[in-house]
Amino acid sequence: MNRLNSEQQTKVVAAxxxxxxxxxxxxxTGVARNTITSLLLDLAEACADYHDRCVRNVRVxxxxxxxxxxxxxxxxKNVTPEQEKAGWGDVWTWTAIDADTKLCVSYYVGDRGKYSxxxxxxxxxxxxxxxxQITTDAHRxxxxxxxxxxxxxxxxxxxxxxxxxxxxxxxxxxPATCIGCDMKTVMGNPDPKHVSTSFVERQxxxxxxxxxxxxxxxxxxxxxxxxxxxxxVLWFAYYNFCRIHQTLRVTPAMEAGLVDHVxxxxxxxxxxxxx
Numbered sequence: 001m002n003r004l005n006s007e008q009q010t011k012v013v014a015a016x017x018x019x020x021x022x023x024x025x026x027x028x029t030g031v032a033r034n035t036i037t038s039l040l041l042d043l044a045e046a047c048a049d050y051h052d053r054c055v056r057n058v059r060v061x062x063x064x065x066x067x068x069x070x071x072x073x074x075x076x077k078n079v080t081p082e083q084e085k086a087g088w089g090d091v092w093t094w095t096a097i098d099a100d101t102k103l104c105v106s107y108y109v110g111d112r113g114k115y116s117x118x119x120x121x122x123x124x125x126x127x128x129x130x131x132x133q134i135t136t137d138a139h140r141x142x143x144x145x146x147x148x149x150x151x152x153x154x155x156x157x158x159x160x161x162x163x164x165x166x167x168x169x170x171x172x173x174x175p176a177t178c179i180g181c182d183m184k185t186v187m188g189n190p191d192p193k194h195v196s197t198s199f200v201e202r203q204x205x206x207x208x209x210x211x212x213x214x215x216x217x218x219x220x221x222x223x224x225x226x227x228x229x230x231x232x233v234l235w236f237a238y239y240n241f242c243r244i245h246q247t248l249r250v251t252p253a254m255e256a257g258l259v260d261h262v263x264x265x266x267x268x269x270x271x272x273x274x275x
Contacts, residue, residue, distance in 0.1 A: 004031065004039060009274070010266045012036055013043065016231070017238040017265075021212040021220040037227065043274055044230035047237035050272040055105065055240075057129045058256060062099035064200035065124075065136045067092045067112060068207060070214050072222045087225035093207070093232055094120040097200040101255035102245050104203070104236045109229040117141035121149035133190045135159055135197055143186065155188030157195045203239075211235050242268055 004012070008031060015025040016036075026033045073079065073088030083089070094108040094116060106124045110116035121142070131153050136142045138160035146156055160182040183195050212220045213231050222228035240253045241263040253259045263271065 004035065006266060006269065009039060009043075009269055010264075012039055013234070013238075013265050013269070016040065016212075017210060017235060017243075019210045019212050019215070024212075040227065040230050040234060043269070043272070044233040046272040046274045047268075048233045051233075051237065051240075054258060055103075056127055058098070058103065058105055058127055058258075059130055060098045060100075060105060060128045060132045061130075062194050063096055063105065063124065063128070063132045063134045064099050064197050065094065065096045065120075065134065065142070066197055066200040066204060067094050067139065068204040068214070070221070070228065072225045072228050091225060091228060092116070095200055095203060095207075096120070096124050097203050098252070098256065099194070099196070099199050101252050102199065102203070102248060103252040103256040103258075104240055107232060107236055109225075109232055112139070112141075114141040114144065117145035118148060121145040125149040131155065131188075133157075133188075133194060135190070135195050137161070137197060138184075147187070152187065155190040156186045157190040157192075158184045158186055159195055159197055160184065206239070207232075207235060237268060237272065238265070241271075 008029065011029045012025055012031055015028050020028065022033050022036050025031070025036055069090060069092055071090050073083060073086075076089040079089045090111070091109060092112045094110070095104060096106045097104055105127050106120065108116060108120035108123065110119070117139075118141075122145075133155040134146060134150075135157055136146075136159070138158050142158070146154060150156075162182060165176070183192060208214045208216070211231050212218070213222045213228055222231070241251055241259060242265055244251055244262060245255070248255050251259070251262050254262065
């Protein structure tokens with residue numbers, strides 16, 4: 001870490017957040033792969049601490065939550081019991097996006113079970129001021145997790161998308177066609193006009209495009225869950241504070257009032273306290 005100057009660190013981070021793998025980043029910057037991995041882990045720790053301290057008491061009117069799938073080492077169906085103990089298999093990233101500012105309020109890397117849902121929603125509740133309207137998909141663990149985290153101080157609706165049967169000529173990786181949506185009010189009085197998960201799903205696409213470990217049908221997947229989580233932390237720090245949103249014309253952090261200007265990557269390294 002101490003061998004890289006600020007300019008080298010900036011070049012490495014810029015390559016990583018634009019969807020390059022560790023190996024391609026090494027070829028582009030001339031920095032050794034192990035050094036890049038060390039920088040990623042140290043920077044992720046600093047970014048996570050900064051997010052935990054500074055993304056607090058955020059005024060959120062409409063919160064959209066979703067989960068995005070990836071895997072570490074191998075897909076769950078191909079993992080041996082020994083590999084599963086080492087952290088290999090399916091991994092899910094839970095994300096919560098403010099529909100107005102596009103700020104990522106919270107993220108959580110884990111499985112898709114009720115324990116992860118509980119931790120994720122409790123973290124959301126600890127960061128949000130006021131009474132938000134929350135929209136999720138029909139994933140069952142959200143029901144108890146949101147009640148435990150927010151109590152009755154929330155307007156909550158689920159949006160269940162209905163997919164048709166796959167056509168015979170559909171390719172293996174083609175998604176089924178969405179033929180309708182079913183809205184269910186779970187708690188409070190959510191506004192039907194704003195029951196949507198479109199923004200958080202669009203953010204999931206950005207993750208697929210800008211985090212190489214999430215790219216399908218490549219060999220760039222993570223081999224360690226710690227490295228996978230670190231890439232998620234780095235992406236959201238960059239997304240919130242450095243990446244100008246195409247619609248807002250500012251960063252999500254600026255729109256939410258957390259900062260007053262667009263951060264450069266070098267500023268992000270300084271502000272999060274990377275040593």
